[in-house]
Amino acid sequence: MTSKGSRTLVIGAGNEWRGDDGAGLAVARRLRTELPSSVCVIEHSGEGASLMDSWRGDDSVTVVDAAKSGAPPGTIHRFTFPAEPLPDGIFGCSSHSFGIAEVIQIAVALHRMPRDMVLYGIEGLDFADGAHLSPAVELAVAEVADRIRRELQLKP
Amino acid sequence: MKSRTIKVDYLARVEGEGALLVKIKGQQVSEVKLQIFEPPRFFEAFLRGRKYSEAPDITARICGICPVAYQMSACHAIEDAFGVAIPASIRALRRLLYCGEWIESHALHIYMLHAPDFLGYESAIHMAKDHPADVQRGLRLKKTGNAIVNVLGGREIHPINGRVGGFYKIPSKQELSGLVEELKWASDAAAETVRWVATFPFPDFERDYEFVALRHPDEYPFNEGRLVSNRGLDIAVRDYEQHFAEEHVAHSNALHSALKERGAYFVGPLARYNLNFDRLSPTAQEAALAAGLGKLCRNPFQGIIVRAVETLYACEEALRIITELEIPEKPFVNVEPRVGTGYGCTEAPRGILYHRYRFDDKGIIADVRIIPPTSQNLKTIEADLMHLVPANIEMQKDRLQWRCEAAVRNYDPCISCATHFLKLQYKYE
Numbered sequence: 001m002t003s004k005g006s007r008t009l010v011i012g013a014g015n016e017w018r019g020d021d022g023a024g025l026a027v028a029r030r031l032r033t034e035l036p037s038s039v040c041v042i043e044h045s046g047e048g049a050s051l052m053d054s055w056r057g058d059d060s061v062t063v064v065d066a067a068k069s070g071a072p073p074g075t076i077h078r079f080t081f082p083a084e085p086l087p088d089g090i091f092g093c094s095s096h097s098f099g100i101a102e103v104i105q106i107a108v109a110l111h112r113m114p115r116d117m118v119l120y121g122i123e124g125l126d127f128a129d130g131a132h133l134s135p136a137v138e139l140a141v142a143e144v145a146d147r148i149r150r151e152l153q154l155k156p
Numbered sequence: 157m158k159s160r161t162i163k164v165d166y167l168a169r170v171e172g173e174g175a176l177l178v179k180i181k182g183q184q185v186s187e188v189k190l191q192i193f194e195p196p197r198f199f200e201a202f203l204r205g206r207k208y209s210e211a212p213d214i215t216a217r218i219c220g221i222c223p224v225a226y227q228m229s230a231c232h233a234i235e236d237a238f239g240v241a242i243p244a245s246i247r248a249l250r251r252l253l254y255c256g257e258w259i260e261s262h263a264l265h266i267y268m269l270h271a272p273d274f275l276g277y278e279s280a281i282h283m284a285k286d287h288p289a290d291v292q293r294g295l296r297l298k299k300t301g302n303a304i305v306n307v308l309g310g311r312e313i314h315p316i317n318g319r320v321g322g323f324y325k326i327p328s329k330q331e332l333s334g335l336v337e338e339l340k341w342a343s344d345a346a347a348e349t350v351r352w353v354a355t356f357p358f359p360d361f362e363r364d365y366e367f368v369a370l371r372h373p374d375e376y377p378f379n380e381g382r383l384v385s386n387r388g389l390d391i392a393v394r395d396y397e398q399h400f401a402e403e404h405v406a407h408s409n410a411l412h413s414a415l416k417e418r419g420a421y422f423v424g425p426l427a428r429y430n431l432n433f434d435r436l437s438p439t440a441q442e443a444a445l446a447a448g449l450g451k452l453c454r455n456p457f458q459g460i461i462v463r464a465v466e467t468l469y470a471c472e473e474a475l476r477i478i479t480e481l482e483i484p485e486k487p488f489v490n491v492e493p494r495v496g497t498g499y500g501c502t503e504a505p506r507g508i509l510y511h512r513y514r515f516d517d518k519g520i521i522a523d524v525r526i527i528p529p530t531s532q533n534l535k536t537i538e539a540d541l542m543h544l545v546p547a548n549i550e551m552q553k554d555r556l557q558w559r560c561e562a563a564v565r566n567y568d569p570c571i572s573c574a575t576h577f578l579k580l581q582y583k584y585e
Contacts, residue, residue, distance in 0.1 A: 045313060047312075047313065049295045049298055049299060049302075050299065050302065050312065052295070053299065102279075102281055105281045105284075106280070106281050106284050106291070109281065109284035109285045109288060109291075110284055110288050110291060110292055111288070
């Protein structure tokens with residue numbers, strides 16, 4: 001990623017071996033073949049420091065991650081930055097590093113946020129070991145992929 | 157008599173899930189428990205019946221922050237069992253991989269987990285607002301470590317390129333040279349880190365610990381050496397279990413290790429430093445002394461300075477290895493399984509990590525023992541709190557709690573690593 005200028009990124013974050021935590025990656029995989037090649041689709045572990053390095057200041061970024069807020073499984077959360085403050089405790093954080101909520105807070109503090117960001121959270125049900133998505137999460141993955149496709153088409 | 161209880165239900169900024177309970181009666185501490193409720197993971201049990209070649213990859217999964225340490229201890233133990241000798245060039249590359257892990261792990265702990273304790277912030281996120289340049293430096297340092305692990309290990313987290321006998325694939329000279337510029341920056345940044353953390357306010361706290369670390373005839377220890385202490389321990393790695401024992405304590409899913417003769421001991425950066433100061437590079441030694449550390453440091457809070465000194469050492473050592481390296485002709489040496497037992501101990505970022513494997517003639521694992529650094533420090537952490545609390549008994553409760561939490565984080569405990577050894581014991585009340 002050495003090209004200059006504003007880019008459009010879609011980042012799916014998560015761990016496909018921890019059940020519904022793989023929701024973000026599933027969205028990225030769906031979109032990889034469906035979006036124009038000008039959009040850069042990234043599958044990411046969600047590890048904070050390197051996630052922040054995947055965008056630049058003039059990029060337009062969409063991030064999808066699994067969420068755990070207590071809402072029904074498959075619920076779709078959507079936040080836009082810089083407009084909205086992020087509520088606490090929706091996105092999980094790994095004890096070894098930090099999660100997407102922390103990444104955004106640190107990026108704000110360090111002036112390392114991209115030009116604009118849309119963050120989707122897909123409410124998960126089961127984060128146990130194993131590669132599977134709950135049925136409600138499967139449906140939400142398809143819905144979020146659709147919404148991102150439409151949103152990116154509307155963008156100039 | 158006035159009673160107080162300090163209770164931290166979820167310890168923040170440590171790896172894994174644990175809680176802290178300190179009960180105080182009057183001026184005395186009646187109870188200290190570092191409660192580990194991270195669930196046990198039974199790695200030793202499910203390694204049985206597996207082939208020797210799987211052990212480095214399986215054990216690397218024990219920890220996301222020190223997978224290299226698990227791979228290295230596993231490889232050395234297995235090579236010990238099969239009588240495999242590793243050529244100098246492969247050994248140097250293993251050292252380089254280990255440098256990457258130390259840089260990555262130490263930068264994370266110094267900047268993101270421990271510095272907020274000294275500067276009075278709840279987390280690195282809060283600290284970033286007031287200290288953006290420092291946090292940026294920490295993140296970039298961590299990234300430099302990640303880059304080394306990526307080039308040599310095949311990926312940043314849970315590297316897959318290490319194997320018994322060497323590596324699956326050796327990176328090209330160009331790939332390794334690509335790390336040089338960033339490592340030069342990282343050496344300066346690590347020196348700056350030493351100066352930065354040296355300005356922190358440190359509690360006046362010292363204890364007469366028994367420090368245990370590897371010691372090598374001419375290197376600061378990563379992969380090899382004898383196990384030594386400041387109280388006369390000087391043993392081969394294979395004799396570890398004759399001198400150390402693990403015990404189960406009711407309040408912890410992690411076993412507690414002790415020296416059979418003398419009890420609690422201390423492993424990790426401070427132990428390595430105190431037992432191997434003379435093996436550090438001149439630059440690292442100078443940086444340590446300029447930061448106000450003596451050649452011997454007994455204040456665990458100053459472990460953050462030692463971590464910074466070790467980060468500097470690891471950056472320099474990585475540069476040295478890359479510059480002097482001759483790329484091995486073959487990425488690994490052949491391994492012939494045989495019946496036997498092998499022992500390995502390497503210096504994980506948090507201290508010595510011991511592995512022992514027993515094999516049948518096909519190289520199938522019959523029995524395993526893994527003892528991570530955190531379970532070796534647990535007794536010492538609890539003892540620190542037993543001393544720290546009475547010495548600060550006049551402090552307001554929230555300040556005392558803060559101090560206690562910082563004291564736990566002095567050891568950078570990796571609770572996830574420490575919970576593999578539980579003999580299950582449920583207590584119903």
